[in-house]
Amino acid sequence: MDGVTDPAMRALQGELGAFSFGVTEFVRVSAHVLPKKVFCREAPEVATGSRTLSGMPVQIQILGGDPGLMADSALNAVQAGAGAVDINFGCPAPVVNRRDGGASLLRDCGRIEAVVRAVRQAVPLAIPVSAKLRLGWDTTEAIDDNASAAAEGGADWITIHARTREQGYRPPVYWEPVARVVHKLGLPVVANGDIWTLDDALRCLDITGCQHLMLGRGALADPSLPHQVAHALVLPSGETSDFCWLELFTRLAQWSSQVGETSERGVLRKIKQWGSIAHSRGNAPWFEDLKRAESLDEALRIVVEFDPGMTGVASRLKEGPRIKAEPGARVEAYLP
């Protein structure tokens, strides 16, 4: 998720241990082929076997409408160390769509096929290539042709965010059209959209017939959700689902330092973004105060004031890197 699931967040999710894999924020291919150094910067996991330092496999996601530029960029990503490539046909942002990227390609299934085919042919067969789609630009029926086009182009699997571009992120999601694709295509399909609870996950699996789920905002709004879902599916689910916000934010700060994000402001911004997603589901009683925090130190103090119990946190915090905070910040002071 652009602006949210950066390398530090991916490392943290890997540490929590319930996700089978993660996907980078989209890397946009517009006027030029992206050189290897861009992928090394956007996805430092390429230097460690396409896994986070905490061990979670990571796919690099690229976005763009020009088959040639996408293919050459994908090859550079793989040569930089990417172990899998995902192609974004779902981003609804007007600034992206106006420049021929993301969901704008949902209006022409031939273009989806051409981009997937070009990328598939450019990278070695051992490297999976997948496509992330929405149901359509403005109709849910478009998914039939668009999913077939991605399959024809050679996608190894597709992920479907069960909304149209016109819907943006507004409810409801439409899982039924995903079921049609699952039955028609002989490809793994990953269902995505509005999975906020374990019950949503189970209903989604039931309605779509999918065996795979992608969790976005739900995993941030309730950090125990990936664990609950993985546990229900008898997958490796991490050691515990018992997280507290202070622990999570502290670990995010520590991972940020480890992956090279040394600006305290940047970390604070990410914590606020995460808090706002949790707040949207009523899971962040501290959010109104956190919003106004001017330092990491203050943010962590606010969170701990709302949750002074903090039992067991210290024992669960593993030895990790420490944030190179700016003068005045004392992250560790708040570890019980």
Ligand SMILES: Cc1cc2nc3c(=O)[nH]c(=O)nc-3n(C[C@H](O)[C@H](O)[C@H](O)COP(=O)(O)O)c2cc1C
């Ligand atoms: C802030 C934000 C950024 C996102 N960035 C990306 C992105 O870079 N690539 C992508 O494939 N999807 C992106 N998405 C879409 C999510 O991956 C997902 O498809 C969508 O949020 C629906 O799933 P959810 O209800 O589980 O969040 C983004 C969503 C949000 C809210």
